[in-house]
Amino acid sequence: MSGSRVVVVGGGVIGLSIAFHLAEAGIDTTLLERGELGSGASRATADVVRSYFAGNPVSSALAVRSLAAYHAFPSRPGIDLPLRQVGYLVLFSEPEQVSAFEADLPDQHAAGVDVGLISVAEAKERNPLIGDLPLAGAAYSPQAYISDTTAIVTAYAEAARRAGADLRTGCPVTGIDTATGTVQTADGEVRGDAIVCAAGAWSASLVRCAGVDLPLTEPIEQELLTTDPLPPGTPEIPVTLHAASGLLIRVRGDRMLIGMGYPGPDREAWRRGVAAQLAITYPSLAGIALHTAVTGLRDASPDRRAFIGHQPGPPAFLYATGFSGHGLCNAPAAGELVRDLYLDQDPGIDVTALAVSPGRTG
The missing domain is CATH 3.50.50.60 (FAD/NAD(P)-binding domain)
Known part of the structure; x- marks a missing residue:
């Protein structure tokens, strides 16, 4: 022993x-x-390391504290950690989502989160890939970074x-x-x-x-997908979440990294659902091939x-x-x-x- x-x-x-x-x-x-x-x-x-967690100011407070620590990594524990600021954009489809965001906002600000409501027009400026799907508004936080x-x-x-x-x-x-x-x-x-x-x-x-x-x-299996190479000229975009569907995307190299909930027992049906939502939300990506990027178990x-x-x-x-x-x-x-x-x-x-x-x- x-x-x-x-x-x-x-x-x-x-x-x-x-x-x-x-x-x-x-x-x-x-x-x-x-x-x-x-x-x-x-x-x-x-x-992705970010500070805004909708409806969860406790997690947001931990994330704000953690972001400060990640920025200090060169001195403690001592590594030049990659932190590329891209921002975090959340798309709201319904007025009720906007109301819930506004109700949550004081607690988010009290937790130290820099986040605010922006117009649909500004959301599309930040992410030009967004199609003509109906949106009621969006939230944007600059406190989101691509790391390693x-x-x-x-x-x-x-x-x-x-x-x-x-x-x-x-x-x-x-x-x-x-x-x-x-x-x-x-x-x-x-x-x-x-x-x-x-x-x-x-x-x-x-x-x-x-x-x-x-x-x-019970442990949940997470799967992230990646696309074939993106069309030339695809812009750099914020990490973007479509709140209603849970579709999350970010650019990784010359491809898109994609998540949307958990696959469940019918993985092929889930992938078809991801592809369908991707085509609705980002028409320029319709029909692009999707491949498994990584899988792993999560607690919840x-x-x-x-x-x-x-x-x-x-x-x-x-x-x-x-x-x-x-x-x-x-x-x-x-x-x-x-x-x-x-x-x-x-x-x-x-x-x-x-x-x-x-x-x-x-």
Whole structure:
């Protein structure tokens, strides 16, 4: 049996951020990852970091804090992270969507998000690919950047190791015992004064071992599509979401990267739906071939807000999961919050909104 002050379960961008922030604070940290680092949800991202999450100012506040950390990456943890500002555009089809946006706006601004309502004409200026579909308005936030998830994962891993963290890959966790602080793995047991669950789509069974009732959904498979090369002269556009359908697009190199919800059991029907919506929203892309870009499992919470919290010990149990596809945008803040909860420091944010509570059971 080996030991460590804190054992982090999960080696995606969330777990690695946690390991880095703990090790940087001088805490003996061991991270256990079932596969390779960043091989779960962290490999199925659009490489977009943004601050605006509609109807979810708590996630927006975490994202604003995280964006500041990403901008500071050259000095901490020490890598010139690519951050290409493109902006984030949301298209509203119905007046009710505009009303919901306006009702949410004060909380978004209080969270530090730079976002506002723009006209349909301005939306089409920002994204000339938009067709003549009926729109009631749009939201635009300049706080959206194309980055590199692999670079972020690598930076946190290297910095965590430099700070003394032990990162173990190919080490699936089979169970945890919070009474003794023991984590069972195929390679033996690891014991800590605290256990942190950051296992993403594999979190549900682990937190149940700790007696914590997190209402996580079953793991959801995410798929992003890419197109054939785009027509010459295709303009650079903001990351654009069609709110009614969930169609999300961004330019990646000479192609378009596309997401729209989750494929479900009938993947071919889903792809036909994506192609149909793409043709309606962006007529110049009608008929363009679509191919799988990447797939990966995601965790999800009922309110699409992360669960971050702790049960005091010793041994203590902490959790950071349920990010619902927001993990890349929330990772730096999540690492800071878990570190502060473990050290019993002021995290600078009301973490009660992120903890398990009766109001978040869905």
